[in-house]
Amino acid sequence: MVILTSLFKEIAVFLVLAYLFSKTPIFKLLQTNDFKFKNYLVLYVFFSSMAVIGTYLGESIEGVIVNNRIIAVMIAGLIGGPVLGLAVGITAGIHRYFLGGFNALPIAISAIVEGLFAGLVNQYFSKRRKHERVFDPDIAFATTLISEILQMAIIIAITRPIQESISLIKLIIVPMVISNSLGTALIMSLFKDQRLNYDKIGSTYSKQALRIAKRILGELSKGLNNNSAERIANILLEETSVGAVAITDRENILAFVGIGKDHHNPGSPIASDITKVSISENRIMFLDGKDECYQCPISEDCLLSSVLVVPMRIKDEVIGTIKLYGKKNKYFFKINEALGKGIAEIVGNQLLAARYEYQKNLLTRAELNLIQAQIKPHFLFNTINTIIAINRRNPEKAIELLIHLSNFFRKILKRNEDISTIKEELEHVNSYLEIEKVRLQNHLKINFDVDENLMDIKIPTFSFQPLVENAIKHGISNLLEKGELDIRIFRKDGCIQIDIEDNAGTFVENKDNPGLGVNIVDKRIKNLAGSEYGVKINCDSDIKTVATILLPAGGVA
Amino acid sequence: MNLNAIIIDDEYNAREEMEFLLKQTECINVLEKCSNAVEGIKAINSLHPDVIFLDIQLPGINGFNLLSMIDVSVLPRVVFVTAYDEYALEAFENDAIDYLLKPVDKLRLEKTIDKIKNSILQNSNQKINLMPLTKIPSVGANKVKLIDVNCIEYVHSDETGVFIICADKKYFTVITLKVFESRTKLFRCHKQYLINPDKIDEIIFDENSAGKIKTTSQHLIPISRHYLKELKEELGI
Numbered sequence: 001m002v003i004l005t006s007l008f009k010e011i012a013v014f015l016v017l018a019y020l021f022s023k024t025p026i027f028k029l030l031q032t033n034d035f036k037f038k039n040y041l042v043l044y045v046f047f048s049s050m051a052v053i054g055t056y057l058g059e060s061i062e063g064v065i066v067n068n069r070i071i072a073v074m075i076a077g078l079i080g081g082p083v084l085g086l087a088v089g090i091t092a093g094i095h096r097y098f099l100g101g102f103n104a105l106p107i108a109i110s111a112i113v114e115g116l117f118a119g120l121v122n123q124y125f126s127k128r129r130k131h132e133r134v135f136d137p138d139i140a141f142a143t144t145l146i147s148e149i150l151q152m153a154i155i156i157a158i159t160r161p162i163q164e165s166i167s168l169i170k171l172i173i174v175p176m177v178i179s180n181s182l183g184t185a186l187i188m189s190l191f192k193d194q195r196l197n198y199d200k201i202g203s204t205y206s207k208q209a210l211r212i213a214k215r216i217l218g219e220l221s222k223g224l225n226n227n228s229a230e231r232i233a234n235i236l237l238e239e240t241s242v243g244a245v246a247i248t249d250r251e252n253i254l255a256f257v258g259i260g261k262d263h264h265n266p267g268s269p270i271a272s273d274i275t276k277v278s279i280s281e282n283r284i285m286f287l288d289g290k291d292e293c294y295q296c297p298i299s300e301d302c303l304l305s306s307v308l309v310v311p312m313r314i315k316d317e318v319i320g321t322i323k324l325y326g327k328k329n330k331y332f333f334k335i336n337e338a339l340g341k342g343i344a345e346i347v348g349n350q351l352l353a354a355r356y357e358y359q360k361n362l363l364t365r366a367e368l369n370l371i372q373a374q375i376k377p378h379f380l381f382n383t384i385n386t387i388i389a390i391n392r393r394n395p396e397k398a399i400e401l402l403i404h405l406s407n408f409f410r411k412i413l414k415r416n417e418d419i420s421t422i423k424e425e426l427e428h429v430n431s432y433l434e435i436e437k438v439r440l441q442n443h444l445k446i447n448f449d450v451d452e453n454l455m456d457i458k459i460p461t462f463s464f465q466p467l468v469e470n471a472i473k474h475g476i477s478n479l480l481e482k483g484e485l486d487i488r489i490f491r492k493d494g495c496i497q498i499d500i501e502d503n504a505g506t507f508v509e510n511k512d513n514p515g516l517g518v519n520i521v522d523k524r525i526k527n528l529a530g531s532e533y534g535v536k537i538n539c540d541s542d543i544k545t546v547a548t549i550l551l552p553a554g555g556v557a
Numbered sequence: 558m559n560l561n562a563i564i565i566d567d568e569y570n571a572r573e574e575m576e577f578l579l580k581q582t583e584c585i586n587v588l589e590k591c592s593n594a595v596e597g598i599k600a601i602n603s604l605h606p607d608v609i610f611l612d613i614q615l616p617g618i619n620g621f622n623l624l625s626m627i628d629v630s631v632l633p634r635v636v637f638v639t640a641y642d643e644y645a646l647e648a649f650e651n652d653a654i655d656y657l658l659k660p661v662d663k664l665r666l667e668k669t670i671d672k673i674k675n676s677i678l679q680n681s682n683q684k685i686n687l688m689p690l691t692k693i694p695s696v697g698a699n700k701v702k703l704i705d706v707n708c709i710e711y712v713h714s715d716e717t718g719v720f721i722i723c724a725d726k727k728y729f730t731v732i733t734l735k736v737f738e739s740r741t742k743l744f745r746c747h748k749q750y751l752i753n754p755d756k757i758d759e760i761i762f763d764e765n766s767a768g769k770i771k772t773t774s775q776h777l778i779p780i781s782r783h784y785l786k787e788l789k790e791e792l793g794i
Contacts, residue, residue: 378614381640382568385659389574441569477567477616478700480593504700542700 003066003172006059007179010068011186013057017050018075018187022194040080044087047076051092051111055099066172069096070151071183073111074144077118078134078188081126089115103168106158110151117147129291135195140188144181148173209339212239213346220350224312224320226266229254232347236324240339243304243327249320250279259327263299271297275321278309282318285309286337289326303328308337310344314352322347379435380409386439401438407431412462419556422489422498423455425464429487432465436472443483444476450489457496457555460524467500467535467547470518475504475545491553495533498549507539518547525549528556558674563604564590565597565623566612566638571659575610575638578666585670594618595694595701598626598731601633608634608654608673617701618694625688628735634673690740693721695728704728706741710772712751724774746770746788747781754792 021027050072058067069092077085092115093108101107121143125133133139152169159165215235219228229247233255236245244258248270256264270276274294278285287294289306296302306326311318322344383405391398408431411424420428426448437444468485476483486501522535529552539545562585566572572590579585588604591597594615601609613620620637637656654676655669692703708723714734721728734751737743743751752770759771760780767785770778780788 377641379640381659382571385574385640385661386568386570388660389570389577392574392577439568439570480696480700506700 003059003175004179007066007068007175007183010054010057011071011179011183014050014054014068014071014183015186015190017053018190021046022191027191027194040084043076043080043084044091047072047080047084047088048091051076051088052095055092055096066176068180068183070111070114070144070147070180071187073115074118074140074147074180074184075187075191077115077120078122078140078143078184079191080119081122082116082119085115085117085119085122086112087115089113103155103159103165106155106165107151109158110154113154114147114151117150118143126291131291135188135192137185137189137192141181141185144184145177148177148180151176208239209342212236212339212343215239216343216346217350220347220354223354224249224254224347224351226254230257230266233257236322236343240324242324244325246323246325247320248275248279248323250318254320258325260296260299260302260304260325263296263302272307273297274307275309275323278311278321279318282311282313282316284311284337284341289328294325308340310337310340312344312351313348314355319348319351382439383435386435390438397438401435404431404434408435418461419458420461421455422457422459422555425459425461426450426455426487428462429464429468432468433485440472440477440483443479444472445482445484447484447486449486451491454489454491454496457551459549459551459555460521460528463521463525463549464498464500466518466521467549470507471500471502471504471545471547474508475502475506478506479504494553496551496553496555498551499546500548501544501546503544505539505541505543505545507537507545521549525551525556558584558677560585560607560670560673560677561588561604562586563588563597563600563606563609563633565592565594565600565609565615565620566590567592567615568612571612571638575661578661578663579610581663582667582670584674593701594620594623594626595696595731597623598694601627602631602731602733605631606633607677608636610636610638610657613637613639617703618692621688622692625690625740626694626732626736628733629687629739630735634676636669636673687740690732690736693728693730693732693737695721695730697728702728704730706743706753707755709743709753710756710774710776711753711770711778712737712743713778714749722776744788744791746784747779748783750778752778757792760792760794 051069054067054069054072058069060066073085073089073092076088089112093111096111097104097108121139122131122134125131125139152173155165155169156162159168212235216232219231219235224247233245233247234257236242237258242258244256244260244264246256246264247254252269253264253266255266270279272294274285274287277283286308287306293305294307296304304325305328308324310322310324312320312322322340324340383401387398387401387405390401408428411428411431433444433446437446468487471485472483476485484503486499488497488499488501490497518535518537526534533550533552536548536550537545538548562579564572564575564579564587566575569592572592576587576590579587585608588606589600591600594617597609597611597615600606611620611623615623618626620639624632624635635653637653638659638661639656640659642656642658655672657665657669691706693706693709695702695704704721704723710722710724712730712734713720713722719730719732719734721730734745734749737751738745742755743753746752752772756772756774757770758773758775760768761771762768767782768780770780772778
């Protein structure tokens with residue numbers, strides 16, 4: 001009992017020392033895992049001193065110094081690996097040896113062996129990329145327990161006469177094993193807490209994060225493109241201590257700034273697998289540059305060795321990544337991970353907001369367009385004029401046309417439904433075509449080839465008519481001979497395809513005037529069904545123009 | 558006073574209706590109804606009407622463009638007819654005697670006819686702002702093709718019509734040489750030839766005639782004495 005009390009006193013002293021140590025800048029070295037020779041030296045001096053102090057603090061009981069020296073050796077080995085463990089073990093052992101005593105040699109040897117053993121435990125975890133585990137109190141406890149039993153074995157093996165060593169061991173085994181194991185575990189637990197604290201200092205970085213957030217806001221109002229990506233990357237590079245920053249979309253590098261920008265070119269496709277994994281698995285990827293190194297896939301001489309890849313998400317859809325790179329031999333702070341995550345989230349939210357805003361605008365524009373483009377005054381007045389002319393010769397035909405005109409406008413004025421069925425769309429287009437047929441004086445032949453099973457498929461309202469109108473206005477009406485319009489609706493490759501084909505082949509892409517007609521239809525479908533759907537126009541010059549609507553197999557939601 | 562008119566509108570029924578209304582006025586004689594700009598230009602050049610009723614929205618070449626393709630000396634009085642006043646037609650008031658909205662009101666049309674008659678009686682000129690020509694219409698197999706002026710090497714006329722010669726192709730057009738001369742950078746080097754100065758490769762002078770122009774794609778164009786001086790001035794030689 002006396003022994004145990006004494007040992008615990010000693011542990012208390014160690015804990016105080018360890019606590020003080022954890023407050024010094026030296027502890028930061030543990031934080032960084034950055035073990036250069038100089039750092040090793042500092043740790044060696046510290047732990048060796050601790051071991052020597054341990055020896056002196058020990059209580060001499062029946063010629064044996066019962067002490068907690070070994071705690072310092074264990075921690076040195078666990079934290080610093082075999083070399084440090086061995087070095088501290090040798091120092092502590094030699095020191096103990098020269099203090100004399102009948103068991104000086106076995107104890108000195110066991111100090112060395114135990115230091116090495118703890119170091120090997122460190123190596124075991126490092127190799128398995130679980131370096132963090134050495135800070136676990138239970139690992140520390142178990143390691144010390146085994147070491148102490150090892151020590152007892154060494155003492156028995158070396159000390160003669162054997163009876164004496166056995167009686168000694170009987171006396172000290174329980175207090176030594178318990179106190180040392182417990183002590184190592186306690187100090188490790190303290191270190192671990194301090195390390196966590198250190199990471200939590202990240203919260204003091206929240207100011208920095210806020211500043212970054214503030215700078216990023218507004219950069220994304222027009223979405224993520226090469227320009228906004230580059231500005232954001234520059235902000236991140238300026239505000240953080242990382243070596244380089246990259247921003248990618250799902251396929252390409254949008255921006256790269258910092259070290260290595262000479263060979264990481266914006267616009268080129270994503271080269272590193274880690275980024276591809278991050279995108280495909282929607283996962284944060286981290287290569288810390290120590291246990292796992294980032295190897296630049298483009299240049300072997302690239303100075304970057306650590307990387308954090310954070311996927312940017314809009315809702316659950318990964319739209320790209322933010323990549324923070326660390327330079328070789330520079331510890332990549334874990335704090336950057338939290339920061340990277342935060343930034344990715346801000347970017348995601350901003351993009352969501354921008355997309356929402358865009359959709360809202362699109363909707364307003366679409367609505368305006370529907371009013372202006374669907375109720376085309378030209379169309380209305382020309383049709384009325386046509387009806388007046390026809391009425392003079394053929395009042396019956398004039399009445400028929402008036403009915404078609406009524407149907408056409410009734411549908412447009414009943415604009416409260418965003419989604420229609422293909423059948424409704426066809427009826428609408430049909431009214432339109434009946435009028436156009438009369439206006440174009442049999443200049444127009446229309447062929448329908450429609451899969452009747454698809455009549456109930458849902459499609460954004462007014463998807464057909466702008467395409468048909470385009471085919472007539474910009475296609476067939478330019479023809480001096482008969483125009484032919486083919487409307488085909490069918491299933492293909494698990495999608496629904498709608499072709500509107502004219503035989504003029506006079507389609508010209510109008511880059512100055514996007515957002516009208518076809519463009520609106522395309523965007524509405526993409527917004528509702530996804531970017532793989534929408535409208536495509538293929539023009540075989542002077543032969544035909546085909547506008548193709550691609551819809552999901554089940555139509556739009 | 559009876560007036561000769563041409564109606565230009567791409568829609569059959571609209572032409573019929575306009576003709577019907579004009580006949581009712583009993584002072585308009587409809588010479589021709591045209592469904593596109595090319596037909597219109599052709600008819601104006603050959604029939605010399607007093608007035609044209611011109612729809613603005615025509616396929617390919619609109620009404621405004623059509624006017625810039627007519628030689629001023631044969632340019633008739635112009636009445637724009639359109640379904641919808643999206644062009645703010647007041648802005649073109651100087652360019653036309655009047656403008657009418659479809660469907661056309663009989664009483665409104667009578668006012669227009671009065672205006673035309675007054676204009677002719679007073680012999681007042683229309684001040685039409687004619688735009689320079691950048692695209693030249695050519696009638697192809699089944700549609701009107703528009704040819705960029707910059708592609709033209711030279712233009713040539715003979716008894717069969719006017720032809721545009723580009724590096725690789727020859728097109729027929731209804732635009733007269735006079736119009737080319739006044740609205741494009743092409744200039745005359747011969748009674749029947751206009752040359753694009755940007756396409757001159759070489760000028761060859763010989764003793765017998767005034768000379769020849771070799772174009773960038775090696776076409777040879779005659780120069781006549783009559784235009785030699787002007788040509789030299791134009792080219793600064």
